[in-house]
Amino acid sequence: MVQGFRITGTGQLLELAARLRRAGHENIRQSYTRRIRRAAEPLQRDLQDKIRHLEISSPGRGGGKRGGASPTTRPLRATIADAIRISVRTTGNPGARVWVDKGRLPPDLRRMPDVINSGRIRHPVFGNRRRWATQTATPLWWDRTIRAHTDRITREVSRVADDVRRRLE
Structure with missing residues (x-):
């Protein structure tokens, strides 16, 4: 499940707030x-x-199967990318949050970030709910990307907190 990434509630941030x-x-x-x-x-x-x-891949069509253009012109990955947001709070539970704003996604794509992060995308073929296709993507792309940035963000937020603390003294 795609979770928002938060640097919040640390003792330093609560004290600074x-x-x-x-x-x-x-x-x-x-x-x-x-x-x-x-x-x-x-x-x-x-x-x-x-x-x-x-990369989202599929096993492809078998011989003799019909196909065609997608019934939608909406670019899936770009739509999800545009919904990734940042918010920063200095009161209550202070810190930063990076998340997928599902309100910015069309209703039929609201679960898609979680589905893609799982690595297995199962969907009806061109909207036909009697025929289904399975596609694959790199699993845990969201989690791995966040893990790669966690140490850097933690260091940076700590540095900012120290600077602000010095200015308040």
Whole structure:
């Protein structure tokens, strides 16, 4: 299941959120938010790039089978890539979140990020629910991409938190 990636609730971020509220320095808060967003942007871009270039393959049609153009002109991978979002919070549960905004996907594609991440895509052939096709993709593309960025983002957020803490002192 594709989960949003979050760097939240760490002791440093909770302490900083409280200190920022007490200090009331709006420009420090904006800088903090902007720098945390900047730390998460490479992950967002990498996730978008991975889904746009993810290979989805199928065993192909057997001899004599009919085929044709897709009944939709909507590009699946680009549609999912455009729905990958970042949000940053400085209050409540502070931190950054990268997720697939399913509200930005058409209703028939809302489960597709989870399905593609599983590596096995099963769907009706051209909408015919009596004929089904199975396609494969690289499994866990979302999870692996996040794992590759976790250490970098954690270091960057820690650095930002230390800088803000020094400015508040």
